[in-house]
Amino acid sequence: MPRKQKRSTAGGWLFLAVVLTGYGLSFLLSPDSTAEAFTFFRRIMRQVLPVLGLVFLLLFIANILLTPGKINRYLGKESGVKGWLVSVVAGILSMGPVYAWYAVMAELQQKGMRTALIATFLYSRAVKLPLLPLMIYYFGLSYTLVLCLYLVVFSVINGILVERLLPQKI
Amino acid sequence: MQTENHLQQSLQKTIRTFINILPVIVGMLLATSLVITLFPEDISTGLFGNGDIPDAITGASIGSIAAGHPLASYLLAGEMLSGGVSLIAVTALMVTWVTVGIVQLPAEALMLGTRFAIYRNIISFGIAIIIALLTVYSLQLFGAA
Numbered sequence: 623m624p625r626k627q628k629r630s631t632a633g634g635w636l637f638l639a640v641v642l643t644g645y646g647l648s649f650l651l652s653p654d655s656t657a658e659a660f661t662f663f664r665r666i667m668r669q670v671l672p673v674l675g676l677v678f679l680l681l682f683i684a685n686i687l688l689t690p691g692k693i694n695r696y697l698g699k700e701s702g703v704k705g706w707l708v709s710v711v712a713g714i715l716s717m718g719p720v721y722a723w724y725a726v727m728a729e730l731q732q733k734g735m736r737t738a739l740i741a742t743f744l745y746s747r748a749v750k751l752p753l754l755p756l757m758i759y760y761f762g763l764s765y766t767l768v769l770c771l772y773l774v775v776f777s778v779i780n781g782i783l784v785e786r787l788l789p790q791k792i
Numbered sequence: 793m794q795t796e797n798h799l800q801q802s803l804q805k806t807i808r809t810f811i812n813i814l815p816v817i818v819g820m821l822l823a824t825s826l827v828i829t830l831f832p833e834d835i836s837t838g839l840f841g842n843g844d845i846p847d848a849i850t851g852a853s854i855g856s857i858a859a860g861h862p863l864a865s866y867l868l869a870g871e872m873l874s875g876g877v878s879l880i881a882v883t884a885l886m887v888t889w890v891t892v893g894i895v896q897l898p899a900e901a902l903m904l905g906t907r908f909a910i911y912r913n914i915i916s917f918g919i920a921i922i923i924a925l926l927t928v929y930s931l932q933l934f935g936a937a
Binding site for chain 2: 633634635637638640641642644645648652655656658659660662663666667670674677678681682685686719720721722724725727728729731737740741744745747748750753756757760761764765768769772773776779780783784787788
């Protein structure tokens, strides 16, 4: 197992241990709120499980189909406008919690995906197509359209800025 | 034979990756649940009313700390707007809710690198304030707000 992957695995379990310790401390201070938080966790875990299934499937497909050559062509340094377009649209269409997508992005990053496009993907996720009717209901159509337009434009700017700060491979 | 090998290798790699991310996801969900339960929504409305930019910064800060489904941010923002909080502040809150994640930062750093996670979140925070101001000013310019 590569050293980076080993570190990531250990870090993941350490992170879980820290959170569980936090729960333990919280339980000592406020048992009712902590029990409520745990009930909430079980509820969102049930909601997230199908998304995790989707993530597993996408990782599997990515491992089968996406070679470093293909990633370079569509999402690498030479991808150009096509790369920006793919990452913005993919971000808008992506579902589920953002942390489930970190693994997919990390996998694509290893295969040569541009840093800017990862940041753009993560930012354009702010446009939530299924939730647009609710946003229109609360804030109006004009507001929703203007906000979504700015979110798309700034997702690209965000990508450019992040890459400028991280010129080398992260 | 070669295709079968490729499929098997891909499956093994996927399972390995998945096992690596599981503790991060479970930890994230546990942390999010605790933050949402302990985060008092009521105190948020008393923090606003100090002008466009301070309100945008406050809204963006609350959105950065808060975690959970974006639906919750729309509901909270809608209620805050009804409660007299400015559109700039609630816009900044909704944008950072989905683009900045203090709670998710450890997971993002583990998967994509610490520097990437920190820079991306700082830039996203600044951009959320700009978007909030631009959105409301644009609507005012076109007479839609």
